[in-house]
Amino acid sequence: MDVGIRIGIVTVSDRASAGIYKDEGGPAIRAYFEKALTSPWAPVARVIPDDRALIAQTLIELADSEGCCLIVTTGGTGPAPRDVTPEATEDVVEKPMPGFGELMRQVSLAKVPTAILSRQTAGIRGRSLIVNLPGRPRAIAECLDAVMPAIPYCIDLIEGPYLETDPAVIVAFRPGQKPKA
Numbered sequence: 001m002d003v004g005i006r007i008g009i010v011t012v013s014d015r016a017s018a019g020i021y022k023d024e025g026g027p028a029i030r031a032y033f034e035k036a037l038t039s040p041w042a043p044v045a046r047v048i049p050d051d052r053a054l055i056a057q058t059l060i061e062l063a064d065s066e067g068c069c070l071i072v073t074t075g076g077t078g079p080a081p082r083d084v085t086p087e088a089t090e091d092v093v094e095k096p097m098p099g100f101g102e103l104m105r106q107v108s109l110a111k112v113p114t115a116i117l118s119r120q121t122a123g124i125r126g127r128s129l130i131v132n133l134p135g136r137p138r139a140i141a142e143c144l145d146a147v148m149p150a151i152p153y154c155i156d157l158i159e160g161p162y163l164e165t166d167p168a169v170i171v172a173f174r175p176g177q178k179p180k181a
């Protein structure tokens with residue numbers, strides 16, 4: 001069944017999920033894709049605590065039942081005892097995609113020396129690409145700007161929908177295709 005382009009947005013934060021502070025991460029991810037994508041798409045958003053089984057279950061639901069071709073998480077990637085988003089991601093993916101975490105840490109290091117504290121990763125589950133981002137809302141654009149050029153082609157390769165970007169914001173790279181000016 002073709003469900004169109006759906007993007008999962010998962011905020012993993014004990015405090016945001018308990019209402020101690022307002023979630024800014026999920027809305028920042030949504031705003032990012034509203035700017036970057038010209039294809040019609042729909043968000044599927046969740047705000048959940050730092051619980052490994054619940055994170056894994058949420059990722060499975062968004063990938064398998066909600067049909068999200070891309071799932072972006074924010075939070076829970078650091079070294080603190082409750083930070084388990086990368087482990088939950090590894091629990092559910094069939095193919096780890098370590099290049100995403102490597103690149104995001106590298107570009108983040110130019111912004112903040114604590115970038116190396118994020119264990120953010122990515123991977124493929126079925127026809128979904130799952131990408132972890134750190135919890136600080138400003139990290140969202142810093143990291144997505146780096147990996148977004150490769151995301152539409154990655155989704156082509158896993159037989160997901162065709163994502164078009166606004167080239168004024170992000171130029172999607174598809175090998176063999178002339179980038180749209």
Ligand SMILES: Nc1ncnc2c1ncn2[C@@H]1O[C@H](COP(=O)(O)OP(=O)(O)OP(=O)(O)O)[C@@H](O)[C@H]1O
Nearest residue numbers: 011012013014015016022023024025075076135136
């Ligand atoms: N979803 C969010 N919305 C708004 N601010 C956030 C969010 N996540 C993190 N922050 C901010 O970034 C700072 C550093 O993030 P930290 O790693 O402590 O968050 P976290 O692990 O996602 O949150 P928590 O401790 O509630 O699980 C927080 O103190 C908070 O100010």
Ligand SMILES: Nc1nc2c(c(=O)[nH]1)N[C@H]1C(S)=C(S)[C@@H](COP(=O)(O)O)O[C@H]1N2
Nearest residue numbers: 075076077078108114115118134135139142
């Ligand atoms: N681009 C970017 N990456 C970043 C940061 C940031 O502000 N910007 N914060 C770092 C910090 S301070 C931490 S502790 C780790 C993990 O954050 P998390 O546990 O909220 O996911 O991400 C790191 N990566």
